[in-house]
Amino acid sequence: MNLTPEQRVTLHGFNNLTKSLSFNMYDICYTKTKEEREAYLAYIDEQYNADRLTSILKGVADIIGAHVLNIAKQDYVPQGASVVYLVSEGPVVEVPTESFEESPGPLPDNVVLQLDKSHITVHTYPEYHPDEGISTFRADIDVSTCGEISPLKALNFLIHSFDTDIMTIDYRVRGFTRDINGHKLFIDHEISSIQNYIPDEVKDLYQMIDVNVYQENIFHTKCKLRAFDLNNYLFGHTKDELDPEEQQEITERLISEMDEIFYGKNIVMAGN
Structure with missing residues (x-):
């Protein structure tokens, strides 16, 4: 709807719409030996440990104006971590008009949004191919809010918080709220694509595909680095330590791995 404050519909009670953002990122690496694979997993565990992930989610909470009620965090053995934020409405500030527009959200330098009961979670999943050639790090972030603002406004910050080869982004609006006459509203803002919440300089770096079900308020965008x-x-x-044949073989394996994740299906390479 993208309504100005003067045009906004008067609701009967609280805005009960639930808006959920799922952000999945993948980092791909070639680890030639067991030692390299173990070193990569150790690096990832240190780079994205529970404390670092807690800091990232704190940035998300700041952007959506959330008051943190409880934090649970855990580093797992042998690898991986989880953080869960339970949040409620933070300090109430006036919601700026641009919050309703399809545009990238801010980085966490001020509180600009508001919500009520909500949660923010992150889980990480380091893994590797059985022959130890390909190692993959995946992080799943879920931001669920009730109220006026889409958690898509935190997407810009999340993208800048991770080194990402592939991103899978899902957004859905659930439930309904009512105006003062009892008329149901199943969504309270216009949205044509998740891509409109991603800055142009980021979009230029990625190949993107949308799969949207507009009548169900379901939006899906997949992104893969172009270069x-x-x-x-x-x-x-470095690649200078490899002969040209090894460079070609490793390149093909890495690109195949990324294509499989991006398209969601296994790809049989020539000669296999």
Whole structure:
């Protein structure tokens, strides 16, 4: 609807719409040996441990104006971590008009949004291929809010918080709220694509595909980096240490891995 404050519909009671953002990111790496694989997993565990993830979720909470009620965090053995924030409405501030527009949200330098009962969670999943050639790190972040503002406004900050080769983003509005006449409202803002909440300079870096079900208020966007530099995917050495045949083989394996994640299906490589 993108209504100005003067145009906003008067509701009967609280805005009961639930808006859920699921942000999944993947980091892909080639680990030639068991030692490299173990070193990569140790690096990921340190880079995205429970304390670092807690800090990231704190930034999300600041952006959506949330008051943190409780934090649960855990580093797992042998790897991985989880953090759960239970939040409620934070200090009430005036919701700026631009909050209703399809545009990228802010980085966490001020509180600009408001919500009521809600939660924010993150779980990480380091894993590797049985032959130890490909290692993958996945982080799943869920932001669920009740009230006026879409958690998509935290998407810009989340993208900047992770080194991401592939992103899978889902957004859905559930339930309904009522105006003073009892008329149901199943969504309270216009949205044509999650891409409109991603800055142009980020969109330029990724190939993107949308799968949207507008009548159900379900939106899905997949993103994969356009550029490929083998040096960015080798852990502990550079491509100059590999002969051309090895470079080609590793490149094909990495691209195949990313394509499989992006398209959600296994791809049979030539010669396999």
